Amino acid sequence: xxxxxxxxxxxxxxxxxxxxxxxxxxxxxxxxxxxxxxxxxxxxxxxxxxxxxxxxxxxxxxxxxxxxxxxxxxxxxxxxxxxxxxxx
Amino acid sequence: xxxxxxxxxxxxxxxxxxxxxxxxxxxxxxxxxxxxxxxxxxxxxxxxxxxxxxxxxxxxxxxxxxxxxxxxxxxxxxxxxxxxxxxxxxxxxxxxxxxxxxxxxxxxxxxxxxxxxxxxxxxxxxxxxxxxxxxxxxxxxxxxxxxxxxxxxxxxxxxxxxxxxxxxxxxxxxxxxxxxxxxxxxxxxxxxxxxxxxxxxxxxxxxxxxxxxxxxxxxxxxxxxxxxxxxxxxxxxxxxxxxxxxxxxxxxxxxxxxxxxxxxxxxxxxxxxxxxxxxxxxxxxxxx
Numbered sequence: 001x002x003x004x005x006x007x008x009x010x011x012x013x014x015x016x017x018x019x020x021x022x023x024x025x026x027x028x029x030x031x032x033x034x035x036x037x038x039x040x041x042x043x044x045x046x047x048x049x050x051x052x053x054x055x056x057x058x059x060x061x062x063x064x065x066x067x068x069x070x071x072x073x074x075x076x077x078x079x080x081x082x083x084x085x086x087x088x
Numbered sequence: 089x090x091x092x093x094x095x096x097x098x099x100x101x102x103x104x105x106x107x108x109x110x111x112x113x114x115x116x117x118x119x120x121x122x123x124x125x126x127x128x129x130x131x132x133x134x135x136x137x138x139x140x141x142x143x144x145x146x147x148x149x150x151x152x153x154x155x156x157x158x159x160x161x162x163x164x165x166x167x168x169x170x171x172x173x174x175x176x177x178x179x180x181x182x183x184x185x186x187x188x189x190x191x192x193x194x195x196x197x198x199x200x201x202x203x204x205x206x207x208x209x210x211x212x213x214x215x216x217x218x219x220x221x222x223x224x225x226x227x228x229x230x231x232x233x234x235x236x237x238x239x240x241x242x243x244x245x246x247x248x249x250x251x252x253x254x255x256x257x258x259x260x261x262x263x264x265x266x267x268x269x270x271x272x273x274x275x276x277x278x279x280x281x282x283x284x285x286x287x288x289x290x291x292x293x294x295x296x297x298x299x300x301x302x303x304x305x306x307x308x309x310x311x312x313x314x315x316x317x318x319x320x321x322x323x324x325x326x327x328x329x330x331x332x333x334x335x336x337x338x339x340x341x342x343x344x345x346x347x348x349x350x351x352x353x354x355x356x357x358x359x360x361x362x363x364x365x366x367x368x369x370x371x372x373x374x375x376x
Contacts, residue, residue, distance in 0.1 A: 002122050002128070002134040004125065004126065007121055007122050007125060010121070011118060040368055040371075040372055053364065057357070057361065060146065063142055063143055063146060064143075068138075068143075070139075
């Protein structure tokens with residue numbers, strides 16, 4: 001499969017996200033359902049999915065428009081994730 | 089009862105499923121991610137390339153063109169197949185011996201293997217010996233799907249409509265059959281017109297199955313490959329080269345595994361995003 005450290009790191013990050021969600025659920029069960037600014041019902045799992053999917057497109061759009069480095073895309077993704085977890 | 093629901097040993101029963109999904113989905117996906125960041129010339133030797141392939145795909149006119157063609161194809165077939173499928177379902181009988189006949193006839197195109205559908209339509213549409221092609225040319229219509237992009241597109245869309253409208257018909261018919269007779273009785277008492285019955289009873293009741301039909305048709309048409317590669321092979325030129333055909337040309341034709349892997353991931357994310365947006369919007373309407 002030709003593993004490299006950056007790709008392995010990416011999958012470890014995803015695994016940690018899922019494990020963290022499990023731990024969060026253990027301490028605060030129910031998934032924190034609510035209706036946010038987009039008017040859709042979301043739980044914590046939905047919010048993680050929306051954050052990750054949105055971040056992918058932020059990175060792709062940045063790469064397309066500005067090319068590398070991707071620090072700007074990373075900053076935008078963090079802002080997007082915070083927005084999703086706090087408001088969506 | 090409470091003990092039953094929180095018993096953690098149940099998780100052991102999902103291990104086979106997790107293993108199965110890991111082998112047929114997760115590990116292949118991880119492999120694609122790894123290929124997308126590396127270059128290989130075979131012999132299991134890889135060189136780190138970073139984001140080169142993603143940049144190359146995102147800036148390539150070839151990808152943009154294939155993507156636009158894909159969006160156009162999917163939009164056109166959805167605009168035709170969904171209303172047509174609903175219209176046919178409305179015309180089908182709900183009772184009597186003709187129900188089975190209609191259902192079997194509707195199911196027939198779905199039972200034909202995809203490459204056979206492509207081959208059938210290829211022969212059917214050939215301008216010199218095919219029934220469709222020969223008839224059109226005899227009527228004075230200049231039609232040759234092997235040389236004219238417009239003819240190739242028309243044939244492709246016609247083939248997809250022939251093959252897949254049945255799916256929408258069967259789902260819409262299932263939705264219509266599930267409406268209790270009491271709704272129609274109430275509509276008759278109110279003196280509702282046929283249009284009013286459709287707009288305020290049948291369409292809302294079909295909403296859930298139509299959501300599934302549109303999602304299925306969207307995903308299938310966005311990933312169409314087999315019928316198209318047999319019918320047109322992506323031609324003439326590149327006129328019917330949709331995303332999946334372009335991807336196969338890149339991966340297997342040119343053996344550019346890195347760019348092909350990057351393109352696969354971008355393709356996958358686009359499908360995922362559109363399906364999620366679509367499903368969320370439809371479910372939001374459902375709740376309202």
